[in-house]
């Protein structure tokens with residue numbers, strides 16, 4: 001038996017390497033390394049087993065999409081420990097943690113007689129090595145000694161042939177256990193300790209199928225209880241919010257059948273709450289004692305339940321605390337666009353494994369504010385107006401009768417009686433610098449400066465102070481603060497007295513004049529009635545609701561403190577976030593450290609800097625976006641404001657192909673005009689991914705959008721599948737990277 005490098009330890013007592021030092025050594029630097037299955041059960045068994053004689057390539061890749069053993073010899077078999085697999089492809093399996101002999105016990109049942117004592121018979125064992133990335137075992141070797149078992153639980157992807165894979169939606173995973181036999185108790189402890197060093201969860205409880213005689217305590221040749229020896233991590237504690245209605249009522253079965261066992265094997269401590277009605281999840285998220293679920297909230301359901309949780313967290317008195325709570329997603333709803341688009345998983349097992357592996361993915365959040373009432377609703381996927389929101393509303397009527405088919409039925413009926421939708425919208429195109437994470441060379445004052453100015457004047461001059469987050473939006477919608485409709489507010493040219501004019505460019509005419517552009521686009525309607533074919537509108541959605549069962553409200557004044565206190569210049573914040581390769585906390589192991597994201601990554605929104613307030617300095621406000629707001633009005637079949645690409649699980653359609661969940665911009669999709677033929681063409685092209693080529697479809701990256709429904713225009717606003725009445729102008733703004741999803745996006749896994 002060899003002991004390798006700095007991880008060598010006493011022969012009979014493993015010394016757990018502190019996580020900090022592991023991190024320094026780079027053990028946790030690859031995707032999911034900090035908290036990874038396979039889960040290991042050390043268990044006492046002595047038996048006569050046969051070594052794997054097959055020379056076939058087992059390839060039980062645990063939690064990776066890649067072939068893990070490209071670098072292994074044909075004799076070898078292996079289990080990946082860390083997902084990602086990039087290194088495997090380049091013939092690197094990480095550094096060796098431990099090497100020795102093992103026997104793979106292939107028997108399904110081990111009788112008690114065999115398992116109770118130590119075997120002294122000659123066993124066929126193989127060379128095995130545990131590296132920082134894989135457990136690999138290979139060529140046969142004879143080995144004589146007593147034996148001890150431990151089991152490695154893995155979740156390999158089911159392999160399908162190339163031909164078949166074209167027809168399969170995604171590779172499914174299923175659990176596969178490997179029972180290994182070490183040559184002695186001491187060596188079994190060494191092996192298991194090696195896994196613990198890799199931050200695998202070590203379950204020291206007796207194996208569920210073992211008898212009392214095989215209690216794990218007998219395994220250990222040392223005095224302290226096993227929990228102390230294999231103290232590799234603190235068990236994550238999370239709240240699970242399960243919508244039992246999601247996915248046609250199958251979510252409970254999915255959770256208890258395949259997801260909960262994975263979490264249990266990984267040692268998670270979960271409190272599961274089933275929602276009893278719409279709004280329950282929001283209430284839970286807004287009021288839960290965060291100390292009871294410090295590691296996050298897991299949503300089991302569709303995009304709708306996630307949206308509720310997001311809004312619940314953001315409506316907490318302490319919003320910073322709320323936002324610091326990461327959200328895990330188990331897709332079990334009708335559509336799960338967010339987790340599929342951002343994390344690249346669409347089946348519950350892969351999603352559970354992504355959560356077990358840990359890591360966080362920062363995601364932008366958008367806020368839709370009703371300018372007249374100040375009500376705000378947050379989202380992470382898409383807000384939409386026009387045909388699709390009408391379909392959502394209509395589908396509510398058919399919920400009982402048609403179940404999940406209601407969207408199709410409502411879509412068909414709406415298509416037949418297609419109304420015209422009139423909107424006036426203004427959008428602030430994202431600058432190239434914004435998209436690339438660089439600030440413009442031009443000396444300009446950002447919206448945060450305007451906020452500073454507004455706040456300073458509000459305290460001095462009794463300027464009505466809006467709630468903190470509202471204030472950010474109020475920067476863009478300050479007319480609300482002065483109580484007027486934005487379109488009737490008279491314009492001003494000085495930001496320090498009327499900042500609203502600067503930020504929002506409310507007077508379209510003067511804006512057009514100043515920008516030298518005529519962006520007003522009132523396109524005449526073109527109607528080409530066609531037979532409605534069976535194209536199902538399949539924009540990201542989860543559910544429609546009646547317009548009056550919504551309990552949303554604007555953020556109240558108590559939120560002022562949470563946001564206002566941040567007091568950090570947004571310009572600095574955004575630029576630094578965007579130029580970084582990734583959030584700094586995302587590179588750190590998560591589960592063993594206290595999640596102090598609120599300290600390490602303060603929630604930073606535009607606000608007055610402390611120095612500015614103290615010094616009372618007054619900046620010359622040169623609004624950065626003064627001349628860049630664009631006004632468009634006319635008829636639109638649809639307006640979509642996407643926060644990410646909006647892939648749908650059911651089909652290959654990608655609504656906003658250029659959108660990224662963390663690019664600090666929203667992607668505005670305008671389907672101009674009216675009429676069934678246009679609509680039909682749009683949906684057909686959408687299925688083929690060619691909808692952006694249509695001459696009446698505009699695609700713009702924006703920072704902010706204000707949408708005002710036209711007179712007599714019956715329209716609602718859908719946000720992540722939730723429907724709200726659009727009874728006045730709304731403005732969508734972006735809060736960069738203000739939500740953390742548990743799991744790593746595919747781009748961060750390699």
Ligand SMILES: Nc1ncnc2c1ncn2[C@@H]1O[C@H](COP(=O)(O)OP(=O)(O)OP(=O)(O)O)[C@@H](O)[C@H]1O
Pocket residue numbers: 243244245246247248275276277278279280281300301302303304305306308332333334335404541542543544721722
């Ligand atoms: N117990 C419950 N009973 C009824 N509705 C609920 C319940 N719990 C949550 N909801 C509501 O159901 C909505 C949809 O949930 P979710 O997105 O999780 O499932 P879904 O299967 O994707 O939905 P759908 O198929 O209805 O679009 C949520 O917005 C939430 O308000």
